[in-house]
Amino acid sequence: PAPGDQARARLAPSNDVASERARTRAHRAVARPVGSWVALLSLVPSTMLPRLDVGCYNDDATYAIAAKSLLQGRYASLQLPGEPALNHFMPGLPLLLAPVVALAAPHWAWLKLVPWLCSLVSLALLWRLGDGLKAPARLAWLGLCAANPTLAACSGSVMSEPLFLALALGSGLGLKLLLEKETPGRACAASILLAWAALTRPEG
Numbered sequence: 001p002a003p004g005d006q007a008r009a010r011l012a013p014s015n016d017v018a019s020e021r022a023r024t025r026a027h028r029a030v031a032r033p034v035g036s037w038v039a040l041l042s043l044v045p046s047t048m049l050p051r052l053d054v055g056c057y058n059d060d061a062t063y064a065i066a067a068k069s070l071l072q073g074r075y076a077s078l079q080l081p082g083e084p085a086l087n088h089f090m091p092g093l094p095l096l097l098a099p100v101v102a103l104a105a106p107h108w109a110w111l112k113l114v115p116w117l118c119s120l121v122s123l124a125l126l127w128r129l130g131d132g133l134k135a136p137a138r139l140a141w142l143g144l145c146a147a148n149p150t151l152a153a154c155s156g157s158v159m160s161e162p163l164f165l166a167l168a169l170g171s172g173l174g175l176k177l178l179l180e181k182e183t184p185g186r187a188c189a190a191s192i193l194l195a196w197a198a199l200t201r202p203e204g
Contacts, residue, residue: 052112052156052157053109054108054109054111054112054158055108056157057157057159059089059159060157060158060159061079062077062079062086062089063089063093063094063097063158063159063160064097064101064108064111064158065077065078065079066086066089066091066094066097067093067094067095067097067098067100067101068098068101068105069083069086069094070091070094070095070098071098071101071102075091075094090160090199090200090201090202091199092160092163092164092167092196092197092198092199092200092201093158093159093160093163093200095196095199096114096163097111097114097158100113100114111158112156112157112158114158114162114163115154115155115156115157115158115159115161115162115163116155116156116162118155118162118163118165118166119151119154119155119162119165119166121166121170122145122151122162122165122166122169123142123145123146125166125169125170125172125173126141126142126145126169127142128173129169129172129173129176130142151165160200160201161201163200164197164200164201167193167194167196167197167200168197170193171190171193171194171197174186174189174190174193174194175190177190178190
């Protein structure tokens, strides 16, 4: 090979290292304002936490009762005479609520932390799914989603929408990662999230 080719070959690894360091510095430069922005956005759904009592929609009380029935090894309408099987509400949210019910009952207000955390997870997943955008565009996109009044309202009520949104976004990210590199772990994670989403709501 020519001397110039040999010199370029020797410089190639150092150029790769320099590029990697530059990318790391760029990520660090974005990480601090992004963390502050996400912390600020988390206050939006937080405003709804004290506004809605568990049971104000009736459906949210049913989800709590369904979670309680799961702790008894069944899926039943405990509030009805004869405690018949519960076949109208999907079990996805009660499965997630069951450990909280076991720990917090009868302080039902603690259940509202579940949809609030689901909303925060959804915002984090939205940020991850937008990794093809530049930082300002990703921040603007995240801000518009976090300030959505429907998302904020659902974040303070024990309903299935926040969990369904988090599962749908999580399964979408799982499929994206699976297309980038197929591994058994990624395939299993995406499948579990998709199945759980299907058990949470029959439609979006």
